[in-house]
Amino acid sequence: MGWIAWIIFGLIAGLIAKFLMPGRDPGGFIITIIIGILGAVVGGFIGQTLGLGDVSGFNLVSFALAVLGAVILLFIYRAIRARG
Numbered sequence: 001m002g003w004i005a006w007i008i009f010g011l012i013a014g015l016i017a018k019f020l021m022p023g024r025d026p027g028g029f030i031i032t033i034i035i036g037i038l039g040a041v042v043g044g045f046i047g048q049t050l051g052l053g054d055v056s057g058f059n060l061v062s063f064a065l066a067v068l069g070a071v072i073l074l075f076i077y078r079a080i081r082a083r084g
Helices: 003-020 029-050 060-083
Strands: none
Touching: 003 029, 003 060, 029 060
8 A cells, every 4th residue: 555545544544443432532633644554553463463364455354453453552542641
């Protein structure tokens, strides 16, 4: 995927992750894109480790892994913020 596709993919995955985990999170759409892209990396790592595949393009498995990774990142962020 090209970098524009990663940005769009990250934005969509980040928006869905924030929808699944409502609450106060870091701001605007740039942070949402970053959460989504990093979520895709985390989700791809988890998918490869568990033998589910990786994030390789716009398909259902890649999208589900990216959203899962973004949800995990939001959970970690909230856990760290709650302790501090």
